[in-house]
Amino acid sequence: MFENADALLLARIQFAFTVSFHFIFPAFSIGLASYLAVLEALWLKTGKQVYQDLFKYWLKIFAIAFAMGVVSGIVMSYQFGTNWAVFSDKTGPILGPLMAYEVLTAFFLEAGFLGVMLFGMNRVGKGLHFTATFMVALGTFISAFWILSVNSWMQTPVGWTEAANGQLLPEADWFDIVFNPSFPYRLVHTVIAAYLTTAFVVGGVGAWHLLKDRTNQHARKMFSMAMWMAALVAPVQIFAGDMHGLNTLEHQPAKVMAMEGHYESHPDGAPLYIFGIPNDKEQRLDYAVGIPKLSSLILKHDLDAPLAGLDTIPDEDQPPVFLPFWAFRVMVGIGMLMLGIGAWSLLARARKKLYDWTWLHRAAVVMGPSGFVAVIAGWITTEVGRQPWTVYGVLRTADSASPLDAPAVAMSLIAFVVVYFAVFGVGTWYILRLMKQPPHTGEKGVKRTEKGPVRTAGITPGPTQNPGHDPDVLPDSKEEATDGN
Numbered sequence: 001m002f003e004n005a006d007a008l009l010l011a012r013i014q015f016a017f018t019v020s021f022h023f024i025f026p027a028f029s030i031g032l033a034s035y036l037a038v039l040e041a042l043w044l045k046t047g048k049q050v051y052q053d054l055f056k057y058w059l060k061i062f063a064i065a066f067a068m069g070v071v072s073g074i075v076m077s078y079q080f081g082t083n084w085a086v087f088s089d090k091t092g093p094i095l096g097p098l099m100a101y102e103v104l105t106a107f108f109l110e111a112g113f114l115g116v117m118l119f120g121m122n123r124v125g126k127g128l129h130f131t132a133t134f135m136v137a138l139g140t141f142i143s144a145f146w147i148l149s150v151n152s153w154m155q156t157p158v159g160w161t162e163a164a165n166g167q168l169l170p171e172a173d174w175f176d177i178v179f180n181p182s183f184p185y186r187l188v189h190t191v192i193a194a195y196l197t198t199a200f201v202v203g204g205v206g207a208w209h210l211l212k213d214r215t216n217q218h219a220r221k222m223f224s225m226a227m228w229m230a231a232l233v234a235p236v237q238i239f240a241g242d243m244h245g246l247n248t249l250e251h252q253p254a255k256v257m258a259m260e261g262h263y264e265s266h267p268d269g270a271p272l273y274i275f276g277i278p279n280d281k282e283q284r285l286d287y288a289v290g291i292p293k294l295s296s297l298i299l300k301h302d303l304d305a306p307l308a309g310l311d312t313i314p315d316e317d318q319p320p321v322f323l324p325f326w327a328f329r330v331m332v333g334i335g336m337l338m339l340g341i342g343a344w345s346l347l348a349r350a351r352k353k354l355y356d357w358t359w360l361h362r363a364a365v366v367m368g369p370s371g372f373v374a375v376i377a378g379w380i381t382t383e384v385g386r387q388p389w390t391v392y393g394v395l396r397t398a399d400s401a402s403p404l405d406a407p408a409v410a411m412s413l414i415a416f417v418v419v420y421f422a423v424f425g426v427g428t429w430y431i432l433r434l435m436k437q438p439p440h441t442g443e444k445g446v447k448r449t450e451k452g453p454v455r456t457a458g459i460t461p462g463p464t465q466n467p468g469h470d471p472d473v474l475p476d477s478k479e480e481a482t483d484g485n
Contacts, residue, residue, distance in 0.1 A: 005406040005407075005410060006406065007401070007404050007405060007406040007408075007409050008397070008398060008401050010406055010409040010410050010413055011079075011083040011084070011401050011402075011404070011409050012397070013413060014079065014083060014409060014412065014413040014416060015076070015079055015083065015084070016383075017413070017416060017417065017420070018072065018075055018076050018079065018416060018420070019076055019379070020376055020379070021072050021420050021424055022069065022072035022073050022075075022076055023375060023376065023379055024372050024375075024376070025065050025066070025068045025069030025072060026069045026073075026140070026143070026144070026194070027193065027194045027197045027371065027372065027375045028065050028069075028194070028197060028198055028201065028372075029062060029065045029066045029069050029140055030140045030141065030143075030144055030191065030194035030195075030198075031194040031195040031196075031197055031198025031199065032058060032061070032062045032065065032198045032201075033062065033066075033133075033136050033137035033139075033140045034137045034140075034141075034195065034198075035058065035198055035202065035225075036055055036058060036059060036062060036117075036133055036136075036137070037130075037133050037134050037136075037137040038225075039051050039052075039054050039055040039058070040052075040055050040129070040130050040133050041130065043055060044126055044130060049441060050217055050218055050221050050441075051221075053218055053439060053440065053441055053442070054218055054221060054222055054439060056121075056444065057218070057439045058202070059117075059118065060434055061431055061434050061435065063118055064427055064430060064431050064434075065431065066110075066114070067427075068424055068427045068428075071423075072420075072424065075416070082402060082404075082412075083401060083402055083404065083409060084390075084400055084401060084402060085402040086399065086400050086401060086402060087390050087395065087400035087401070089167065090166055090167055090168055090395060090400075091154075091167075091168050091390075091391060091395070092167070093167055093168065093169045093170065094153065094160060094168055094169070094170055094177060095150050095153070095154075097174075098146055098149055098150045098153075098177075098178070099146070099150060101146050102142075102143055102146035102147060105139075105142050105146070106139045106140070106142035106143035106145075106146065107139070107143065109135055109136075109138065109139035109142065110135075110136050110139035110140065110143070112135070113131075113132040113133075113135040113136050113139070114132075114136055116128070116129060116132035117129070117132040117133045117136050120132060141191065144187070144190065144191055144194070145187060148183065148186050148187045148190055149177075149178050149179075149180070149183055149187075151186070151382075152180050152182045152183035152186045152187075153177055153178075153180045153183070153391075154386070154390060154391050154392065155180075155182050155186070155251070155252065155382070155386060155392050156180045156181040156182040156183075156251045156252070156392065157180070157391050157392060157393070157394050158176050158177065158180050158181065159171050159172065159173060159174075159176035159177040159180070160177070160394075168391070168394070168395075181247065181250075181251055182244075182247055182248070182251060182252075185240070185243055185244040185247045186244065188240050188244075189237070189240045189241055189244045189378075190375075190378075192233060192236060192237045192240055193237065193371065193374065193375050193378065194375070195229065195233060196229070196230070196233055196234060196237060196338060196371050196374075197371025197372060197374070197375060198371070199226045199229035199230055199233070199371075200226065200230065200338065200341075200364070200367050200368055200369075200370055200371045201368055201369070201371065202222050202223075202225065202226040203222075203223055203226030203227055203229075203230065203341075203364045203367070203368070204364050204365050204366075204367060204368020204369070205219075205222065205368065205435045206219045206220070206221075206222040206223030206224075206226060206364075207219075207223055207360075207361035207362070207364035207365045207368075208361075208365050208368075208435075208436075209438045209439070210223055210355060210361050211358065211361050211362070211365070212438070213438065214355050214356065216438060216439070216440075218438075218439035218440060218441075219438065219439060220355050222439070223354070223355070223361075223364070224349075224354060226364075227341075227342065227345035227346075227349070227354065227364075228345075230338055230341050230342035230345060231342035231343065231345055231346050232342070234335065234338045234339040234341075234342045235339060235342075237335060237338075238335055238336075238339065241332075241335065242298070245298075245299070246299065249299055251392075252385070252386070252392060253308065254310065254313050254317065254318060254319055254385075255319060255324065255381075255382075255385035255386060256299070257308070257309055257310045257313070258310070258318075258319045258320070258321045258324040258325060258385050259324050259325060259328040259381060259385060260272070260273065260295055260299075260307075260325075261273045261276050261278055261285045261288070261321060261325050262295070262307060262308075262309040262310065263283045263284050263285060263309055263310045263311065263321075264283075264284075264309045264310075264311055265306070265307065265308045265309040265311055265312060266295075266296070266306060266307050266309065267306045268304055268306065269292070269293035269296040269297075269302075269303050269304045269305065269306075269307075270293065270295040270296045270299075270306075270307035270309075271288075271290035271291060271292050271293060271294060271295055272290055272291045272294035272295040272298065273285060273288050273289065273290040273295075274289050274290060274291065274329075275287065275288070275289040276288040276289065276290075276325070278321035278322045278325050280318075280320060280321055280322070283310065283311065295307060316388070317388065318388075319384060319385050319386065319387045319388070320384060320387060323380055323381075323384040324380070324381045324384050324385040327377040327378070327380040327381045327384070328377070328381045330373065330374070330377040331374050331377040331378045331381060334370050334371075334373060334374040334377070335374065337367060337370065338367070338370065338371075338374075341360075341363060341364060341367055344360055344363070345360065348360055
């Protein structure tokens with residue numbers, strides 16, 4: 001069945017499939033962890049019950065999303081040793097320590113405080129619990145820091161030298177490797193994308209419940225907070241994306257040529273193509289619809305600035321154009337829609353109609369999953385635009401794969417597809433089920449199924465200090481929640 005298939009292409013599809021699933025969950029959990037920290041901080045500062053209720057409401061969703069992100073990430077690491085063993089061997093001396101730092105800092109930090117965050121609100125003091133929540137949020141950011149440093153080094157490799165056995169070794173300063181030329185731009189752009197992704201999920205859930213009951217104070221609060229995020233952060237993201245694009249033009253010009261659909265060089269100003277069908281075989285953009293010279297204005301800030309095209313890049317070094325071209329337009333289009341929703345919410349807020357404009361709420365519901373589409377489109381633009389390299393300009397994708405037969409890769413790909421849709425499909429369904437429940441006063445938060453501490457045989461637990469009290473059931477009232485804390 002797969003005898004004539006391309007093992008390299010199947011390995012790439014497999015990694016693309018698994019990383020796409022994985023990317024969805026960290027993009028949500030990074031922003032949601034910070035949102036939870038903000039909610040708890042507001043509760044501690046104001047004492048308003050609504051913030052504690054929303055914290056408990058979203059904490060349940062965070063627990064599931066975080067778990068699915070961890071599991072899907074572990075699966076990806078195995079592929080470096082199975083499908084991409086040559087890549088792992090050659091880049092291991094550089095990428096291995098960076099990945100280890102992610103485990104030793106971010107993962108350990110999250111693992112150390114996650115249990116307190118999920119189950120400790122009624123077991124520890126307010127300050128310690130908030131510290132745990134903040135540390136988990138910090139851990140998600142640190143994790144993004146190291147992973148994006150690894151990816152950015154693959155995009156803009158610096159500070160390396162090649163050993164006699166072909167391995168890439170750190171040359172002198174690890175600072176240059178970690179903070180490679182594209183890393184600051186990629187970090188800012190990706191983390192803001194995670195925050196916007198979470199904001200539109202929260203806003204979409206809030207809008208959904210407002211459509212059913214516009215008097216729900218919890219839905220009002222989450223919708224208002226999400227719309228502030230959209231209004232204030234979407235313009236910042238567009239600016240950050242522009243700066244990231246200029247950095248990419250400097251270090252990976254072929255990627256920008258593919259994103260723009262510029263097969264030909266334009267010595268007197270390049271057009272910005274709105275629509276077109278990339279034709280790699282004929283090296284042209286069919287049915288092109290563009291705005292003259294606008295691409296030069298955006299990329300060079302000069303209408304008449306010349307821009308080189310793919311005709312200046314050797315055929316064997318050109319990326320495929322179709323996916324980066326359209327993925328980039330999807331990402332930018334969603335960004336503009338986010339900006340529009342933010343502006344619309346400001347108008348509604350100014351007219352004191354934020355909770356009354358039904359069409360705004362409907363639009364927010366439709367835009368709820370838009371952040372996930374945007375981050376996947378951005379990832380496709382980045383990774384496919386880097387081809388034919390795994391380490392840009394240094395190590396080709398064709399030279400990075402393990403010497404496997406196509407049937408072996410195909411069967412594992414089929415297994416991943418079946419298992420991922422079964423496991424993560426159920427998890428996603430349960431998250432949506434939780435979101436469907438309206439937030440209300442007295443949210444219970446995460447509840448443990450284990451009653452009391454786990455103990456080994458022969459050890460008798462001590463008497464409880466509060467007989468008849470179930471510590472796994474969170475209190476309904478603020479007074480009970482603060483009792484003893």
